[in-house]
Amino acid sequence: MSRKSYLWAGYTVLYIAALYAPVAFLVIFAFNDSTAIAFPLSGFTTRWFSVMANSPGLIDALVNSLKVSSSVAVISTVLGTVAAKALSRAALPGRPALLGMLTLPLLIPGIVMGIALLIVAGAIGLRLSLFTIAIAHVVYTTPFAILIMLPRFEGFDRNLEEASRDLGEGLFFTFIRVVLPLAAPGIVSSLLLTFTVSLDEFVLTFFLAGNETTLPLYIWSQLRFPGKLPGVLALSVCILCFSFFLVTLAEWVRRLGSPANPQ
């Protein structure tokens, strides 16, 4: 290797280290046998995981999070699928503008969106609850669903739907027998990804939460107590692994059924 490529390799290593070091520290301290988050490490332990599992409120927060995230995943995937189906029609007037408008919520800062939604909730007299959190999450995750579903629909031959009509099926059964099976990998992928995004969402949740708390809010609340920090780290490790697993699964399912690689 030349001098120049050594430089590039070094830069790349540093870059990746900077990206992942904080996460690595989090994982390391979750297994460190001390309440102090500092070097030197005192020894290996898994007790923070049992401390975490026994902390009051954690299970409630987890159940709340699962309720919100699973409803959000289903609702935003349905909305995203329908929207993507419509957007995949090349003849749709104003298609580029529409696609832009529909996916813009991805780029609106969470804090702005949070305040906006809070104002709306107040204006229409909606009591803050898990319900308002879910609405906020749907607004945020639907663009993800659209962006996942759109290439699926654009990838398949329009003649397939015509062939189904030609073979005696109406619109509904054409959707059930042709469109849905072909879109299935995208739908699974969208469910998993929107679930993950909703599960980890903090800013919007913080604005729109009432008395009930979700997992990210619970973690935030625990940070006030230095003694609980290792337990929070343990919880974070769990969430990290779970999210990583879901996103990997979503990507795997998506590739499995992409039009270039039909099942």
Add this chain to the structure above:
Amino acid sequence: MTTPLVSIRNVSKVFGSFHATKNISFDIEAGEFFSLLGPSGCGKTTLLRMLGGFDMPTSGEIFIDGKPCAQLPPNRRPTNMVFQSYAIFPHLTVAENIAYGLRTMAMSREEKARVVEESLAMIQLGPLGHRKPHELSGGQRQRVALARALARKPRVLLLDEPLSALDKQLREDMQLELRELQRKVGITFVFVTHDQEEALALSDRIAILSKGEVMQIDTPARIYEQPASREVAAFIGSMNFFPGTLLGFDGVNAVVDAGRAGQIFVRHDPATAPNKGDAVVVAVRPEKIETGTEPASPAANRLSGTLVAKSYLGDRNHLFVRVDGIDKPVALSSRNAGRGAAEPESGSATISIFWTHENGILLPVA
């Protein structure tokens, strides 16, 4: 009198400002192999899609089996379609594809299984029923599309250039199979193609379309030998045109003054001829022109010119002869019946060309 199976009445289709078909009317009889032939953009696919229910006519009516169908969706018509892309469902097996259209039919489970089995046997894919479409070759997929459409026993089978994606050898085999299949099942086929040889080889009748209008509907032989207009004559096969003025009749022959090329005699019925003095063209197929010293029959036109080009095509030669008074060199094709048959020399050799009076076609100039 029997009513025609398909009756197209004054059908027009407008996309924005584009008139895909203009006031088209014709009938298709039961059991016919009927082709729609024309260059791309002539409206043939639009017409086929209107027969299938994928596009609705802007005006006009389509009767199938005497029933007005123009506004019915595809699932409520006695037609089935073989798509150019085949549109085989990629998530279903071959057998499931064939069975797809049977769900809505009043049949017992056993009957449906029997139809699928018979269809697989018909297309010679018996053992491959469990395969997924991507495991099939292009020709096999084409057959699956055909079997799937025929499984519903349609009154009319619509085929949208079904052979265009296949290579030449396979295409010729499939042409034969298609023709045989059509005779066997007795279903009316409406076949869209831009390949004139395919249309001539397969069809009972051909409709020639151009710019959304029907130019001629006739049997393949009549389309080729007796084109109704200069446009059809030029579109089908190759053709030599000798423009001139109709001088009158000499017995059974029309006499055309072709200027410096002299007088040309054409067998023609005086009753259907243009008026004396009208501008006309005499059309002659290249293979109907001979060359040599004397014509085989005395009732022949004779012109002389210079040989400007010759191309050797294996089974035949094409010669191009420049004749005084005719813009384009006259093309003639001669069969290479024997090896090393004597050929006229290329270059500026002067040669004589002949064709008999009945081999010319008199056409009006539009």
